[in-house]
Amino acid sequence: MKFSKILLWCSLAAMVASLAACDPELDDKSALGPPPTAADVTFTYDYDADNPNIVHYTNTTVGSFIAKWDLGNGGSGDGDEVTGAYPLKGDYTVTLTIYTRSGSASNSQVVNIAQTNPEMLNTPEFTLLTGGADQLEGKTWVFDSTRVGHMGVGPSTSFTPEWWQAPPLDKVGLGLYDDEMTFKLIDFVYVLDNHGDRFVNGAHAGDQGGDPDGGDQKLPYTPPADMNWSLVDQGGSLMLNISKGGTIGFYTGVSTYEILSLEENEMFIRFLDSKNPDLAWYHRLIPKGFEPPPPPDEGTSLPVNFETAEPKFEGFGGSTYAVIDNPDASGINTSAKVGETKHGNETWAGIVTGLKNPLDFSVLNAFKMKVWSPVTGIVRFKVESSADANVFIEVDANMTATGQWEELSFDFTGAEAGVYDRMALFFDFGGPEGTTFYFDDIEQAAVAPALSESVLTGGASKAWRLKPVAGALAVGPAPGSTEWWSVPEEDIAGLRACWFDDEYIFKSDGSYVYDSKGEVFAEAYMGADGCTSETDLPADAQAWGSGTHSFTFTSGNDVDPDKITVTGTGAFIALPKAYNGGEYAAGPPETDGSVTYEVLNYSNDGTSETLIITVDISEGQVGGAYWTFTLEAVQ
Numbered sequence: 001m002k003f004s005k006i007l008l009w010c011s012l013a014a015m016v017a018s019l020a021a022c023d024p025e026l027d028d029k030s031a032l033g034p035p036p037t038a039a040d041v042t043f044t045y046d047y048d049a050d051n052p053n054i055v056h057y058t059n060t061t062v063g064s065f066i067a068k069w070d071l072g073n074g075g076s077g078d079g080d081e082v083t084g085a086y087p088l089k090g091d092y093t094v095t096l097t098i099y100t101r102s103g104s105a106s107n108s109q110v111v112n113i114a115q116t117n118p119e120m121l122n123t124p125e126f127t128l129l130t131g132g133a134d135q136l137e138g139k140t141w142v143f144d145s146t147r148v149g150h151m152g153v154g155p156s157t158s159f160t161p162e163w164w165q166a167p168p169l170d171k172v173g174l175g176l177y178d179d180e181m182t183f184k185l186i187d188f189v190y191v192l193d194n195h196g197d198r199f200v201n202g203a204h205a206g207d208q209g210g211d212p213d214g215g216d217q218k219l220p221y222t223p224p225a226d227m228n229w230s231l232v233d234q235g236g237s238l239m240l241n242i243s244k245g246g247t248i249g250f251y252t253g254v255s256t257y258e259i260l261s262l263e264e265n266e267m268f269i270r271f272l273d274s275k276n277p278d279l280a281w282y283h284r285l286i287p288k289g290f291e292p293p294p295p296p297d298e299g300t301s302l303p304v305n306f307e308t309a310e311p312k313f314e315g316f317g318g319s320t321y322a323v324i325d326n327p328d329a330s331g332i333n334t335s336a337k338v339g340e341t342k343h344g345n346e347t348w349a350g351i352v353t354g355l356k357n358p359l360d361f362s363v364l365n366a367f368k369m370k371v372w373s374p375v376t377g378i379v380r381f382k383v384e385s386s387a388d389a390n391v392f393i394e395v396d397a398n399m400t401a402t403g404q405w406e407e408l409s410f411d412f413t414g415a416e417a418g419v420y421d422r423m424a425l426f427f428d429f430g431g432p433e434g435t436t437f438y439f440d441d442i443e444q445a446a447v448a449p450a451l452s453e454s455v456l457t458g459g460a461s462k463a464w465r466l467k468p469v470a471g472a473l474a475v476g477p478a479p480g481s482t483e484w485w486s487v488p489e490e491d492i493a494g495l496r497a498c499w500f501d502d503e504y505i506f507k508s509d510g511s512y513v514y515d516s517k518g519e520v521f522a523e524a525y526m527g528a529d530g531c532t533s534e535t536d537l538p539a540d541a542q543a544w545g546s547g548t549h550s551f552t553f554t555s556g557n558d559v560d561p562d563k564i565t566v567t568g569t570g571a572f573i574a575l576p577k578a579y580n581g582g583e584y585a586a587g588p589p590e591t592d593g594s595v596t597y598e599v600l601n602y603s604n605d606g607t608s609e610t611l612i613i614t615v616d617i618s619e620g621q622v623g624g625a626y627w628t629f630t631l632e633a634v635q
Contacts, residue, residue, distance in 0.1 A: 035103030043096045045111060053117040055084045057094065064098035072111065086113045087120035088187070121185055125231060125238065128262050130185040138184030138191070140288040141267060143249065145169055145177045147295060151250065152282040156272060159260065161282045175199045175218035180288060181248055183229055190229040190242055197221055200251045203275045208251070238262070240269065249283045265290050299356035299421070303443030306337035313351040318344020318433065321351045327438065333370045333405040338440040341425070345433040350426035359383060360417040362606065364444035367410040372438040373399045377428035381410040383420035391419060393459040395452055396429070413449040413604050414633070415459045451562050451602035451611070453553040456506045463503040463634040466574060467610060468492045472630040473574065479614040479626045480600055496521050498531035503634060504573050512551035512566050520545060525577050525584050540587030543570030562599035564613065573597055573613065574629035581621050600628065609633035
């Protein structure tokens with residue numbers, strides 16, 4: 001804040017004399033001379049030639065080496081020459097205190113200001129605080145009680161309430177929010193209408209007739225009459241002083257408040273505690289009658305229910321959203337309030353909300369939500385980044401019950417923490433317009449991990465490789481069997497080491513990348529043997545080298561397992577020769593062929609992910625011959 005220094009009636013343009021002295025080392029203290037008396041202290045003053053409400057003072061005391069001034073207007077100064085500003089007519093007692101080597105003394109003079117100078121009252125600070133000369137009744141300030149941080153506390157060494165900020169309406173009924181503080185420009189009058197009580201800091205309660213052990217409390221209090229205010233510029237800080245021990249808001253034993261910010265509709269002040277020098281308190285005030293704008297939306301907090309607050313969902317694609325009484329308070333959901341959405345006219349219609357905090361799925365790896373639907377169908381749960389709408393994960397769940405509440409689960413295992421801070425819900429995705437759905441109790445939960453496309457891709461891109469354990473590649477008469485052959489432990493770092501660093505990368509855009517890291521483990525059907533540079537593979541086997549293909553993920557059910565299908569010339573997972581219904585005896589592989597792998601198991605222990613897949617190589621896929629591969633996610 002820029003202060004209008006010469007126009008603040010007690011803000012002084014003091015000329016500070018830079019003085020230095022050292023104490024003489026005298027054995028005879030009488031050499032210092034006698035201490036000064038009041039009669040020794042003299043000064044002169046002159047009215048400014050252009051403005052008689054500005055007075056220039058000069059110290060004329062003989063032998064003084066420090067001069068301190070009380071200018072009678074609430075201001076002070078140091079040095080042999082200082083200036084005081086007096087907007088209002090009247091008599092002002094000006095006191096000069098001088099310090100010599102042998103002591104100090106003071107003397108005073110009464111300075112008369114003949115006329116009020118209205119122009120000196122027309123400062124930005126005065127106008128903002130009081131309403132200005134045109135607002136004779138003054139300006140009344142009250143607490144911004146519905147805003148976070150209208151009261152706060154922090155260390156006295158800082159200028160922010162870093163230790164605590166009051167939530168909205170945190171001190172209702174404690175004699176704070178009905179306080180009205182009026183500042184008038186005329187005669188600098190301050191009026192406190194506290195309705196007979198005030199909110200007192202617990203350390204001061206005993207001094208104010210309260211319970212010394214009762215903590216912060218409301219106590220009866222009648223403010224003094226005829227209080228005044230003053231503004232003083234102290235080293236660049238704008239200090240607001242209340243006379244006669246008057247206060248603003250929370251009582252901590254002080255009457256001086258530092259104005260940190262002063263605007264037309266807000267004043268933010270800082271003040272100390274006379275019994276605890278380590279504390280600094282804060283108040284945020286607004287003009288009486290001013291309706292502050294609503295605070296910015298901080299986002300929806302989890303878990304989501306509709307009992308005490310209305311989460312801010314927005315409809316899109318024609319969908320609507322409302323909070324209503326639960327139309328079917330039965331079964332697993334007897335809540336009084338629920339969310340309602342009506343499907344819009346677009347296929348992708350739904351509702352969306354921003355979240356207060358980014359999501360973390362490291363422990364609570366899933367979302368659960370209660371849904372009431374008149375139809376069966378898909379609910380799609382989407383989490384996305386507000387910073388980049390192209391960064392998202394979508395998980396589907398099936399509504400299987402109609403006309404009753406059911407709980408759906410959406411597994412986001414493996415999703416990166418701290419990225420997703422918005423969630424969108426699509427009820428009966430792709431369904432017709434106008435269907436009404438109810439939902440409630442959206443919360444994160446820890447569930448047994450299940451494989452999904454988002455888990456497979458990590459929401460963006462995830463690499464997998466053979467797990468370095470014996471049996472990671474195996475073949476036998478049944479899925480998971482190692483009966484006919486399995487890779488021995490010594491091959492992991494030995495004969496087949498180049499196989500165990502290959503990466504199989506699944507991306508959320510549907511692409512699938514095989515990265516051999518430059519070497520493949522070749523066998524006779526490829527025209528080579530052992531770890532071989534992929535550039536040395538025969539032409540018919542080149543398609544089995546590193547390349548980009550595509551994939552699809554098919555969720556399973558109670559009958560069929562999850563399935564992963566890779567498509568493209570030479571596309572495979574783990575073993576190039578194995579395909580549905582057989583093994584290649586020689587290259588090249590089928591052009592744009594596909595291989596489908598069934599998921600035997602997926603696990604996530606919080607630190608690692610393991611995926612076991614199998615492929616039926618029996619002729620006609622009638623069973624009896626299966627390759628099984630154990631993969632791990634690359635960390």
